[in-house]
Each structure stands twice: as structure tokens, then as C-alpha cells.
Amino acid sequence: MSSTRRRLTTGLFFVALFAAPAASQTNPLHGTIDELAAAINDQVVTWRRDIHANPELGMQEFRTAGLVAEHLESLGIDVQTGVGGTGVVGVLEGGRPGPVVALRADMDGLPVTELADVPFASKVTAQWQGREVGVMHACGHDNHVAILMGVASVLAEMRDNVPGTVKFLFQPAEEGPGGAEPMIADGAMENPKVDAVFALHVAPSPVGTISYREGGTLASSDGLRIVVRGTQTHGAMPWGGVDPIATSAQIINGLQTVVSRQVDLTDSPAIVTIGQIEGGNRGNIIPDTVLMIGTIRTLNPDTRTLVHERVTRMAESIAAANGAEAEVSIDLGYPVTVNDPDLTRQMVPSLRRIVGDGATLRPPATGAEDFSYFAQEAPGLFISLGVGADDPSLVHPNHSPYFYADERALPIGVRALASLAVDYLTGRPISED
Numbered sequence: 001m002s003s004t005r006r007r008l009t010t011g012l013f014f015v016a017l018f019a020a021p022a023a024s025q026t027n028p029l030h031g032t033i034d035e036l037a038a039a040i041n042d043q044v045v046t047w048r049r050d051i052h053a054n055p056e057l058g059m060q061e062f063r064t065a066g067l068v069a070e071h072l073e074s075l076g077i078d079v080q081t082g083v084g085g086t087g088v089v090g091v092l093e094g095g096r097p098g099p100v101v102a103l104r105a106d107m108d109g110l111p112v113t114e115l116a117d118v119p120f121a122s123k124v125t126a127q128w129q130g131r132e133v134g135v136m137h138a139c140g141h142d143n144h145v146a147i148l149m150g151v152a153s154v155l156a157e158m159r160d161n162v163p164g165t166v167k168f169l170f171q172p173a174e175e176g177p178g179g180a181e182p183m184i185a186d187g188a189m190e191n192p193k194v195d196a197v198f199a200l201h202v203a204p205s206p207v208g209t210i211s212y213r214e215g216g217t218l219a220s221s222d223g224l225r226i227v228v229r230g231t232q233t234h235g236a237m238p239w240g241g242v243d244p245i246a247t248s249a250q251i252i253n254g255l256q257t258v259v260s261r262q263v264d265l266t267d268s269p270a271i272v273t274i275g276q277i278e279g280g281n282r283g284n285i286i287p288d289t290v291l292m293i294g295t296i297r298t299l300n301p302d303t304r305t306l307v308h309e310r311v312t313r314m315a316e317s318i319a320a321a322n323g324a325e326a327e328v329s330i331d332l333g334y335p336v337t338v339n340d341p342d343l344t345r346q347m348v349p350s351l352r353r354i355v356g357d358g359a360t361l362r363p364p365a366t367g368a369e370d371f372s373y374f375a376q377e378a379p380g381l382f383i384s385l386g387v388g389a390d391d392p393s394l395v396h397p398n399h400s401p402y403f404y405a406d407e408r409a410l411p412i413g414v415r416a417l418a419s420l421a422v423d424y425l426t427g428r429p430i431s432e433d
């Protein structure tokens with residue numbers, strides 16, 4: 001396609017975004033998607049506000065899962081509840097044979113007391129780590145659930161024209177302890193086996209933008225724990241023991257050289273942070289042990305393995321050089337979220353159809369997501385949906401007590417996920433040539 005035609009097409013779809021839906025010339029189902037998404041939008045907003053006002057912490061999403069299950073059943077979708085805890089799986093058979101695509105939304109809120117000034121602000125409290133806390137959809141998962149419920153309505157309505165199967169994965173506890181892994185263990189990605197999996201996450205970038213990245217998109221997040229064992233002695237006679245405090249200081253510096261000297265940073269970034277250190281209780285006593293706790297983030301599975309090995313070698317070797325011992329344990333958290341490069345390239349035109357030039361490449365993020373587990377089971381694509389308001393005073397990062405989602409993004413999200421599914425299943429994403 002020439003650049004002139006491309007600009008023209010983008011302009012047309014920009015109009016489609018904010019005005020009447022336009023039928024696509026390349027996939028006849030696009031017009032249907034856009035019309036049905038517009039028709040269900042008021043309902044999506046209502047669901048979103050209701051879910052926002054009634055957030056639930058991870059693995060306690062009983063009300064939300066109930067809403068989801070009831071809605072899917074009302075559409076004639078096959079529903080399984082209690083998957084991996086409070087997860088819900090819906091299976092929609094299209095009218096013709098074809099591949100299997102899965103769409104995922106996470107349902108959990110966070111232990112955050114809402115301060116956003118909206119009429120449907122959460123007043124919910126819950127017990128968390130032995131304390132009464134406010135609960136809020138501070139990461140915007142209320143939007144994800146409402147959008148995917150809307151997508152279910154759209155695709156159910158046009159099921160006769162959909163070749164293949166759509167699986168709806170409503171998962172618990174993304175914010176921890178994780179709901180994707182137990183859902184997979186319960187067979188969510190099998191029967192029928194999923195060929196590709198998509199998800200979106202809201203972000204405070206402007207409404208009308210969708211960002212994506214090939215390959216490592218979100219980091220792996222692993223816990224690091226190092227116990228340095230020396231030998232206790234008087235602080236005035238350090239030669240009488242082995243000082244774990246001086247050893248720990250060397251280890252912390254050494255760990256930073258794992259990242260700066262041993263990782264190919266041109267290939268993929270990495271982070272090693274020690275966020276907590278405990279040892280000793282008096283200035284003139286050298287203690288027996290020091291405990292250090294930290295986090296390791298990487299954006300490439302190979303880098304992750306390498307950093308784990310090198311961190312362990314560095315800590316153990318520095319300790320040994322001081323006559324001490326380091327006991328290193330790495331608590332594996334969420335893996336790297338990897339967007340399948342071929343799938344990403346294949347689906348970018350679908351995103352462009354929705355937001356035109358608002359579909360942009362994003363830098364890697366050092367946060368983590370358990371969508372990564374689904375993307376280990378089938379080629380995956382995880383995109384960011386801009387929900388940032390025009391008024392900058394309303395724009396706050398995810399997890400903020402002021403987090404605010406502009407609802408104009410909801411129909412964009414519905415159209416995006418529905419189009420990803422349909423374009424994948426028909427093998428006919430609009431092409432740019």
C-alpha cells in the first residue's frame with residue numbers, strides 16, 4: 001500500500017473510532033464487530049462501574065466470577081467455574097471449524113484504599129495479612145473484565161460467522177499469588193488446545209493508543225535471599241571471627257557487577273536489587289549472620305538463567321574469599337512475558353485498524369505479569385490499552401489510589417480483543433499491502 005493510501009485508510013479508521021463504525025473492505029466481519037461493540041458499550045460501562053465499586057482481592061473473586069459466569073451462560077457459552085481457584089473458562093464454538101484462540105482478563109483488585117473522585121469509587125474493605133484494608137481496582141482489572149464480557153457478547157452474537165473456537169479465560173489473583181498457573185494446571189489451555197492467546201492491560205497512556213512489543217515485554221520477577229554466615233566476635237577484635245557484615249557489603253557491590261559486567265545489556269536489560277538487609281544489633285559486636293533480600297528482573301528467559309547462576313556464583317565466591325559462607329536462594333516468580341514475534345507481526349494490522357497511528361511500539365517494562373504462563377503454553381500477545389484521561393490531573397500510574405480509567409477506552413478495548421480473535425481465526429487480519 002502506498003503511503004498516501006495508508007494515510008487515507010488511517011484517517012478513515014480514526015473516524016470509525018469516534019463516530020459511526022465503518023465496515024472494513026478487507027474482512028467483512030469487521031463491520032459487524034464494530035456495530036456490535038457500539039451496541040453493547042453502555043452495558044460494558046455499567047459492568048465496569050459495578051465491578052469497580054465491588055473489587056475483590058486475589059482468589060476471593062467470588063462475586064466477579066459469578067457475574068462473569070452468569071453472563072457467559074446467558075450467551076449460550078459453555079462455562080466452567082472454579083478453575084485454578086476462582087477462575088472462569090468459557091468456550092464459544094463458532095459456526096465453522098477453525099483454530100482455537102484464547103482471550104484473557106484478570107479479575108482481582110488490590111489492597112489499596114481508593115482516593116479517585118468517581119461516583120462508583122470503592123468503599124470495600126477486606127482482611128489482608130491480618131489487617132483490615134481498603135480494596136480497589138487500582139490496576140484497572142475491572143476494565144479488563146468488563147471489556148472481555150463485552151467481547152463475549154460481540155462474538156456470541158456473530159458466532160455463526162466465526163470459524164473456530166474462542167476461549168474466555170477470566171483468571172484470579174494476577175497481583176499474587178498468581179492465577180494463570182493454577183488455571184493451566186486445571187486444563188484451561190487444553191480441550192480444546194489453544195493455538196494463540198491474547199490479553200490487554202490498561203495503562204495511563206492516552207485514550208486512543210495501544211502499545212505492543214515483540215519478544216520480552218514484561219520482566220520475570222524472582223525473589224532473592226542471601227544468608228551470609230560468618231563467626232561472631234567482638235567488634236574490637238574482628239580477627240577473632242569472620243565478619244558477615246563486611247562480606248555482605250562486598251557481595252552487594254559484586255551483585256551490581258553481574259548486571260554491569262556480565263550481562264549483554266545491548267541484548268536485554270536486567271536488574272538486581274537488594275531491598276532489605278538485616279544483621280547485628282550493636283555497634284561493637286560482629287554478628288554471626290546477615291540476611292539480604294532482593295529482587296531479580298530480566299526480560300529474556302536466557303538472561304534470567306544466566307543472572308541466577310552469576311548472582312549465586314558471585315555471592316558464594318565473595319563469601320568464600322572472606323572465609324564466610326553465602327546461602328543463596330532464588331524464589332521463582334512470574335516468568336518473562338514474551339510476545340511471540342511472528343504472532344505480534346501478524347496482528348499489528350488488526351491493532352492499526354482500531355487506533356491507526358495510535359498503535360505504537362513500547363519499551364520493555366520491568367513489572368511482571370502472569371499472562372507469561374499462558375504465553376508459554378501457546379504463542380501469546382499482550383498489549384497495553386491507553387486509558388489516560390485528557391486532563392493530566394486525572395492521570396496516575398497503575399496501583400495508585402488515584403488510578404483513573406477514561407471509559408472512552410472501553411469500546412476500543414472491546415473492538416481490539418474481538419478483532420484480534422476474529423482476525424486470527426479467519427487468518428485474515430487486514431493487510432497493509
Ligand SMILES: [Zn+2]
Nearest residue numbers: 139175398399
Ligand atoms: Zn498490577
Ligand SMILES: [Zn+2]
Nearest residue numbers: 139141174201
Ligand atoms: Zn494489572
